[in-house]
Amino acid sequence: MGKKRPHIVIFNPDQMRTDALGHMGENPGAVTPFLDRFAAQDAVSYRYAFCQNPVCTPSRCSFFTGLYPHVHGHRTMRYMLHRHESSLLSELKNAGYYVWMNTRNDLLAGQDEELFAMHASEIFYGGDVLPAPGPVNPDLRGKPGSKYFYSHYKGELKTDERGLNYSPDDEAVDAAVARLKNPVNEKPMCIFLGLIFPHPPYRVEEPYYSLIDRRKVKPRIPEAVPEDGKPLFHRKIRENQQLQDFTEEDWRELRAVYYGMCAKVDAQFERLCRGLKEAGIYDDTAIFFLSDHGDYTGDYGIVEKAQNMMEDCLTRVPFLIKPPKDFRVDAGISDELVELVDFYATAMAMAGVKPDHTHFGKDLSENLRDRKMPVREFVCCEGGRNAEEIHCDEYHDDAKEPDIMGEYYPRQKLQTDPVAHGKATMIRTKEYKYVRRIYEEDEFYDLNAGCETTCTHEHTAERNANECFTKDAQERKNRIHEPEYQTEISVLKEKLLDWYQKTCDVVPFEKDDRHSAEMIRQAVKHICPPEHWAEVEDMIRNRQGNLFEIRRYCEGLAAGMAQKE
Structure with missing residues (x-):
């Protein structure tokens, strides 16, 4: 068991x-x-x-x-x-x-x-x-x-x-x-x-x-x-x-x-x-x-x-x-x-x-x-x-406009905008996040970097401004054009391309035959000895071999019959 x-x-x-x-x-x-x-x-x-x-x-x-x-x-x-x-x-x-x-x-x-x-x-x-x-x-x-x-x-x-x-x-x-x-x-x-x-x-x-x-x-x-x-x-x-x-x-x-x-x-x-x-x-x-x-x-x-x-x-x-x-x-x-x-x-x-x-x-x-x-x-x-x-x-x-009274109207209406709703793909490590956008500028965030010293973010008494100098986990500063990050951006782009190539499709486990049963039947009907046709027909019907295997089998049968004669 x-x-x-x-x-x-x-x-x-x-x-x-x-x-x-x-x-x-x-x-x-x-x-x-x-x-x-x-x-x-x-x-x-x-x-x-x-x-x-x-x-x-x-x-x-x-x-x-x-x-x-x-x-x-x-x-x-x-x-x-x-x-x-x-x-x-x-x-x-x-x-x-x-x-x-x-x-x-x-x-x-x-x-x-x-x-x-x-x-x-x-x-x-x-x-x-x-x-x-x-x-x-x-x-x-x-x-x-x-x-x-x-x-x-x-x-x-x-x-x-x-x-x-x-x-x-x-x-x-x-x-x-x-x-x-x-x-x-x-x-x-x-x-x-x-x-x-x-x-x-x-x-x-x-x-x-x-x-x-x-x-x-x-x-x-x-x-x-x-x-x-x-x-x-x-x-x-x-x-x-x-x-x-x-x-x-x-x-x-x-x-x-x-x-x-x-x-x-x-x-x-x-x-x-x-x-x-x-x-x-x-x-x-x-x-x-x-x-x-x-x-x-x-x-x-x-x-x-x-x-x-x-x-x-x-x-x-x-x-x-x-x-x-x-x-x-x-x-x-x-x-x-x-x-x-x-x-x-x-x-x-x-x-x-x-x-x-x-x-x-x-x-x-x-x-x-x-x-x-x-x-x-x-x-x-x-x-x-x-x-x-x-x-x-x-x-x-x-085929109708979104219902303005519906609570999801703001998002559904925005989906009709191909730029705002355009394709995007994220790749993220512990340190960085890169987002590839098809119709807009890409995004790049240094998740461990601080904001600029001229930070204009709104800070409340509950949110210490010093947070800005420790990390950008809030993803507030898109650094896609900053020169010092171009190496990291290129590395993530390359990894994203590799990821897409490795995962872009899958081959099903099931394998298809290149020839239909009738194709095989027509290809071997003049090779197979008549007295073995019922046996070969069963092989064709039950997919017990492909065209080449059944042809070789029929050729072997024919050779054996010839030797006996």
Whole structure:
């Protein structure tokens, strides 16, 4: 009997930033006590984990396949996996896993009703509980022109008579726990739990609403100024979102609510792990906690996300791994650079399942055993569209203008601008970040350099101006034209070119025949002795050899017959 395969649990919050994790020590306002203990005792938490696309669907299509978005064109919210594409879920299912998933999808093409059954044994649809109560202040958004109108800020949510705001996320978490406690069969389980939180709108109930100390929340990155050399998107999205009347107190409140949403995610994850322990399978389970991408949350005066922007607040995400008990783990924070495609490689390795396609993920097992083991020299992320790819925006599918009353109008309208929405690709090391842009000037940031001594950045009492002289982790100063960085820029350009060449396509494992059965039949019909034709016909029909092999076989038969004569 072979080694027992571990259960696999994938806990996937949507749009969660790395600085929402308290144990990273980057944000005094972050409250994630369970994830902090989880990282300290049982798991490795990656400080420098990066997604491969800064929006939902392309990121999920990437980390569930181990492929970069450019390989099969998964760069939009409306192009998902199709029948010819496998995923971690379908591969585990084919290898004997019982795969459970909820309907926070953003992965599989919804128009194909049979596709879900190829990737999952059971799908939890939910919707069996009453809708959770709405905001305490339902009229907060106001009318067009209000400072809240495009802010996505909803604030405090109401609670029901039980003191709960029981959301679809809560229902899915409890359903996953119930399935873990009551398995359908003896198969190892794979649970994919995709959450809505902390995706905007920014809203959360008590006790999480008041849990975040507004005074401790990490100050936001100020708006870019022309001297910063940031892309057109920054100016255009601020014009569209119309948040110029937000005060620093307003921004702190919005950010506190976002981090409160992350605190609720922490509590939901604790509930799942507690369920695993109550089911007696926590030790036998490999647990992966990862977000698909981050969120601006007021940084640079912007809310939500963007398809082609590459700041760390969007591309750097929580990624924690707990192996099963028979795997020695060096628990704590790893400072190695990793990508979310590494999730695919690591989960497949832990499950003992051989991938059915080429992929670009790295198995993190060695780093999980020793956090000092090197993983990647650099990480990459990509997004945006070519000018002619108007179908890549989210509203031209319906041949109409975006709805000005919709909260996503500012971003969706901007997607119709081919420059602001143009293709971009990031390559990042620990020290530097280079972004190649197809229609605008490229970007280059020295993440360890200080700003100029004539720094014009707005500093508050909470943000010490001396920060500017220690590092540019805020990515405020685009140094693409500064002479002293041209060597580093050239090196990253060369590495980016190598990366694209190595990953630009994949050859399927299946090999095609150059000749059809009829081609082979016609080529050998006058060579094969008639008394052996039935045998050769079976070989042709069952593909027991190619044209050249069957021809040689027939020639051998003919030679043997000639010798007998």
